[in-house]
Amino acid sequence: MTATSYVQGRAGRIETRLTVPSTPRTGQVAVICHPHPLYGGTMTNKVVTTVAKALLDHGITTVIFNFRGVGDSEGQHDYGRGEVDDALAVTAWAIEQTQAKTLILAGFSFGSFIAAMASQQLPSSIELQQLWLLAPPVHHYQFPNLNAESQKIRVIQGEADEVVPVADVLAWSAAHQLTTIRLPACSHFFHGHLVALRQIISQHTP
Numbered sequence: 200m201t202a203t204s205y206v207q208g209r210a211g212r213i214e215t216r217l218t219v220p221s222t223p224r225t226g227q228v229a230v231i232c233h234p235h236p237l238y239g240g241t242m243t244n245k246v247v248t249t250v251a252k253a254l255l256d257h258g259i260t261t262v263i264f265n266f267r268g269v270g271d272s273e274g275q276h277d278y279g280r281g282e283v284d285d286a287l288a289v290t291a292w293a294i295e296q297t298q299a300k301t302l303i304l305a306g307f308s309f310g311s312f313i314a315a316m317a318s319q320q321l322p323s324s325i326e327l328q329q330l331w332l333l334a335p336p337v338h339h340y341q342f343p344n345l346n347a348e349s350q351k352i353r354v355i356q357g358e359a360d361e362v363v364p365v366a367d368v369l370a371w372s373a374a375h376q377l378t379t380i381r382l383p384a385c386s387h388f389f390h391g392h393l394v395a396l397r398q399i400i401s402q403h404t405p
Contacts, residue, residue: 206264208288210281211273215264215289216242217296218251224258227328228293229303231261232286232310232317236269236276246307246333249393253400254303262293266313279312279340286317294325303404305331308363308387312340319343327351331400334387336363337371345375352377353403355396357385 200219205212233247234240242263251261266282267274274281290302302325306314311332318330330352335342345352354372358365358381372379380399385392 204292205271206289206292208267208272208274209284210267210275210277212271213264213267213273213285213289214242214269214271215262215292217260217262217293218255219260220255220258222258223260226298226300227259227303228297228299229254229259229261229305230286230290230293230314231263232282232304232306232313233263233266233269234307235309236266236282240309241265241269244307245393246389246396247310249389249397250305250307250331250333250400253397254305254404256401257404259303259404260293260297260299262289264289279309279316282313283316283320286313287320290317290321290325294322299325301326301328303329303331305329305333307333308336309340311335312342315342315345318345318348329353329404331355332377333389333396334360334363335368335371338364338367342371345377349376354379355382355399356380357382357387357389357392359384360387362387
C-alpha cells in the first residue's frame with residue numbers, strides 16, 4: 200500500500216510517499232533521500248526507488264520524499280541546510296506514523312550528505328539501525344564525523360563514477376573505517392547496475 204501525504208516542514212509542506220509492504224515488520228521504517236534538486240533529483244529517481252524496493256522486499260516500510268522546491272514540496276532549494284530540516288521533519292513524521300523504534304536512513308549522492316547529517320540529529324527515542332550512503336560527494340560537502348556509527352554504515356561506490364572522485368570516497372571511507380561495497384564499471388547514476396544495487400542492499404539488510 201502506497202499513500203502520498205504532505206508533511207509540514209519549516210519551508211512549508213513536504214510531498215511524501217509512504218509504502219507499507221504486504222507483510223510489514225513492526226517497529227521499523229526507512230527514509231530515503233534523493234539526489235541534487237538542481238540537477239533533476241526527485242523522490243522518483245531510479246536509484247532511490249531501487250533502494251526502496253530492496254527494503255520493501257525485507258518487509259520494511261519505506262518513505263521517500265521531495266526536498267523543498269521539488270515536485271509538490273513548497274519552499275526553495277537551500278544548498279543542503281534546509282534540506283536536512285526536511286529530512287528530519289519527514290523522519291519524525293514517519294516514526295509517528297509507523298510507531299517505529301528502529302530507523303534505516305539512506306541517500307544517493309547529494310541525498311547521502313543529507314542522510315548523514317540527519318543521522319547525527321535524531322531523537323534519542325529512535326535507534327539508527329543502518330545508514331546507506333550511495334556515491335557520497337565527499338569532495339563537495341563536509342560530511343559529519345561518523346566514527347561513532349561506523350558499524351552501521353554502508354557505502355556503495357561505482358568504480359567508474361564520473362561525478363564523484365572515486366579515490367576521494369575510498370580514502371574518506373577508509374579513514375572512518377566504513378564498510379564500502381565497490382561496483383566495477385559502474386557510473387555515478389548506476390546505469391545498468393540497478394539489479395546489482397538491489398541485491399547489495401538486500402544482502403546487507405538485517
